[in-house]
Amino acid sequence: MMKIPVLGLGTWKAGPGEVTETVKMAIDMGYKHIDCASLYHNESEVGAAVYSKIVDGIVNREDIFIVSKLWCTCHKKSLVKTACIKTLRTLNLEYVDLYLMHWPMGFQHGKKELPLDHYGRVIPSETDYLDTWEAMEELVNAGLVKAIGVCNFNHEQLDRLLRKPGLRLKPLTNQIECHPYLAQENLIKFCQDRDVSVTAYYPFGGSWKGVDLADDPVLQKIAQKHGKTRAQILLRFQIQRNVIVIPIAVNPQQIQEYMQVFDFELTAEDMNEILNLDKNLRLVTFPTTESHKDYPFHAEY
Numbered sequence: 001m002m003k004i005p006v007l008g009l010g011t012w013k014a015g016p017g018e019v020t021e022t023v024k025m026a027i028d029m030g031y032k033h034i035d036c037a038s039l040y041h042n043e044s045e046v047g048a049a050v051y052s053k054i055v056d057g058i059v060n061r062e063d064i065f066i067v068s069k070l071w072c073t074c075h076k077k078s079l080v081k082t083a084c085i086k087t088l089r090t091l092n093l094e095y096v097d098l099y100l101m102h103w104p105m106g107f108q109h110g111k112k113e114l115p116l117d118h119y120g121r122v123i124p125s126e127t128d129y130l131d132t133w134e135a136m137e138e139l140v141n142a143g144l145v146k147a148i149g150v151c152n153f154n155h156e157q158l159d160r161l162l163r164k165p166g167l168r169l170k171p172l173t174n175q176i177e178c179h180p181y182l183a184q185e186n187l188i189k190f191c192q193d194r195d196v197s198v199t200a201y202y203p204f205g206g207s208w209k210g211v212d213l214a215d216d217p218v219l220q221k222i223a224q225k226h227g228k229t230r231a232q233i234l235l236r237f238q239i240q241r242n243v244i245v246i247p248i249a250v251n252p253q254q255i256q257e258y259m260q261v262f263d264f265e266l267t268a269e270d271m272n273e274i275l276n277l278d279k280n281l282r283l284v285t286f287p288t289t290e291s292h293k294d295y296p297f298h299a300e301y
């Protein structure tokens, strides 16, 4: 089975003006995994950085793991390949290593990425993610992508996909929001028990109603004990659960800081203390899509 480098660089909200330099720095500092998506509107700048590092001989294409994602307005089977080819052209790559279904929900196809009705609710498409998956399997056959996976699938949706009659390829990963305030113990176990890896997005947790994970005293104590930053503790926590992690980093200090997570180990007690912080606090809730038949967050996990 293909392996995903355990630490990647997130690129969501990375401004087109800065992301080329950020990705170049990250590759120079040894990052081997870059997480992209057509939705982020910066894939050409990410691709320019990767291209320049390959041309300069800093890295070979096969040594770097590039991920992109199929957006929800392109779930119809007939649209999947065109969307993937568009991403490859934008990234200026012949293939991506991993192509993910960004959400299990399909939206009406058109000019808008988030088509809304008069009530502000998303306009769904009539697609089923199992059909979208079949079209994604074809991308592997066509050599456009090396592997495929999903994001934001709850365990029922993942189970339904894994039980799909005629399934040709299992998802390589389920990319989900994951940090100590949303520890995702059940979903991680469910995925890993079925050989589906888990990738944690939003690993720093952001802030919510004045609660900021980065200020948590437990993390502060553990960071002090190990002589590390809180960000490093948050990344190491995921790595020790065999969870791949993709923080956003915006300056050279952060890029370097996040790489320095392989020279220490959290104790079992540290891990338990961090797991005990769980509040089931989901920050990425995508409220305009709550009425969608495939909205993933009504399920318990």
Ligand SMILES: NC(=O)c1ccc[n+]([C@@H]2O[C@H](COP(=O)([O-])OP(=O)(O)OC[C@H]3O[C@@H](n4cnc5c(N)ncnc54)[C@H](OP(=O)(O)O)[C@@H]3O)[C@@H](O)[C@H]2O)c1
Binding pocket: 009, 010, 011, 012, 013, 035, 036, 102, 151, 152, 175, 176, 200, 201, 202, 203, 204, 205, 206, 214, 230, 231, 246, 247, 248, 249, 284
């Ligand atoms: N598949 C999906 O649906 C999905 C969804 C979301 C993200 N992703 C991917 O996952 C990547 C990571 O997610 P993300 O960028 O949302 O989350 P993240 O890396 O956890 O960063 C979230 C926020 O945490 C704060 N932060 C940054 N550095 C920090 C530090 N050292 N300590 C504490 N807080 C820090 C920043 O907010 P402030 O600047 O306000 O401090 C940042 O915007 C994305 O870039 C994207 O590639 C995927």
